[in-house]
Amino acid sequence: MPCTGLNCPKPTSLETNNEYSYEKLTQTAEYLKSLISFTPQIGIICGSGLGSLADSIQQKIEVPYPQIPNFPQSTVKGHSGCLVFGYIATVPLVCMKGRFHYYEGYPLEKCAMPVRVMKLLGIELLIVTNAAGGLNPNYKVGDVMLIKDHVNLMGFAGCNPLRGPNEERFGPRFPSMNGAYDPRLRAEAQKIAQGAGLAKGVHEGVYACLGGPCYETIAENRLLRQLGVDTVGMSTVHEVIVAKHCGLPVFAFSLVTNESVCDYESKVEPKHDEVIDAAKSMEAVLQKFVQGIIEFVAKNGVK
Ligand SMILES: O=P(O)(O)O[C@@H]1C[C@H](O)[C@@H](CO)O1
Numbered sequence: 001m002p003c004t005g006l007n008c009p010k011p012t013s014l015e016t017n018n019e020y021s022y023e024k025l026t027q028t029a030e031y032l033k034s035l036i037s038f039t040p041q042i043g044i045i046c047g048s049g050l051g052s053l054a055d056s057i058q059q060k061i062e063v064p065y066p067q068i069p070n071f072p073q074s075t076v077k078g079h080s081g082c083l084v085f086g087y088i089a090t091v092p093l094v095c096m097k098g099r100f101h102y103y104e105g106y107p108l109e110k111c112a113m114p115v116r117v118m119k120l121l122g123i124e125l126l127i128v129t130n131a132a133g134g135l136n137p138n139y140k141v142g143d144v145m146l147i148k149d150h151v152n153l154m155g156f157a158g159c160n161p162l163r164g165p166n167e168e169r170f171g172p173r174f175p176s177m178n179g180a181y182d183p184r185l186r187a188e189a190q191k192i193a194q195g196a197g198l199a200k201g202v203h204e205g206v207y208a209c210l211g212g213p214c215y216e217t218i219a220e221n222r223l224l225r226q227l228g229v230d231t232v233g234m235s236t237v238h239e240v241i242v243a244k245h246c247g248l249p250v251f252a253f254s255l256v257t258n259e260s261v262c263d264y265e266s267k268v269e270p271k272h273d274e275v276i277d278a279a280k281s282m283e284a285v286l287q288k289f290v291q292g293i294i295e296f297v298a299k300n301g302v303k
């Protein structure tokens with residue numbers, strides 16, 4: 001029974017209380033639809049320094065985030081803050097050059113809200129990329145890890161983008177996270193990577209997201225390794241949770257931009273500029289790789 005005492009706070013509805021209610025997100029999506037004449041089939045999120053993935057888009061329509069109603073703003077170097085609509089390999093798509101992170105001060109539901117906007121725009125597949133530290137001792141800077149699963153470490157502490165009243169129009173209250181990273185696309189990506197010149201440095205593994213902005217301590221890296229984590233970053237997990245909740249298949253990969261040091265003798269320190277440089281040096285290969293994935297989807301469909 002709901003509390004009916006005079007001093008009890010009135011229950012607030014999603015519509016009136018939530019900065020990112022279904023209605024607000026629909027407004028944002030309707031605004032974006034008014035700028036384009038096609039339905040994007042794929043959404044792409046560019047990780048730190050990976051904005052050049054948008055360079056191969058044809059017939060571009062660029063929409064800076066400050067122009068988009070209800071949209072957060074990019075504040076981090078390597079995230080330019082612009083949605084790019086257009087085509088790759090005849091597939092209509094939308095690409096986020098710049099994502100939102102918890103450490104910027106945004107709550108997780110705000111970090112992940114563009115995923116719901118892209119769902120409302122009509123996408124059927126989400127491609128998520130990130131720059132990450134390589135914990136697995138077999139990984140080297142410049143390697144790509146296809147994400148097969150994640151550890152939602154922030155979720156262990158109760159931080160989840162789905163926290164709060166559930167919006168049934170997106171998905172169920174208690175979504176399963178099994179199969180969140182599409183196994184068919186992952187298997188195909190192994191072959192596509194060979195063609196793109198990534199033959200040696202492609203792995204499959206587990207990604208974990210921490211809140212940042214600090215990089216991990218050596219003790220934390222040691223712990224993460226023991227937990228079975230292969231790459232560590234500050235994004236992706238909340239986006240994928242929201243995507244799975246609303247039934248979007250996901251293909252995701254980490255670019256290993258730095259070694260996650262587990263040795264107290266090491267003098268190696270992670271630096272964001274080096275993360276961006278490592279991402280830049282892989283631009284051409286990763287563009288080819290992502291184009292290969294999109295060509296596969298164009299030929300074979302999403303499912
Ligand atoms: O947006 P991603 O996850 O690719 O960026 C990573 C995490 C931090 O934002 C930044 C640290 O260098 O890179």
Ligand SMILES: Nc1nc2[nH]cnc2c(=O)[nH]1
Binds near residue numbers: 134
């Ligand atoms: N948390 C975290 N995020 C990163 N992004 C790029 N490299 C790293 C890293 O080593 N740790």
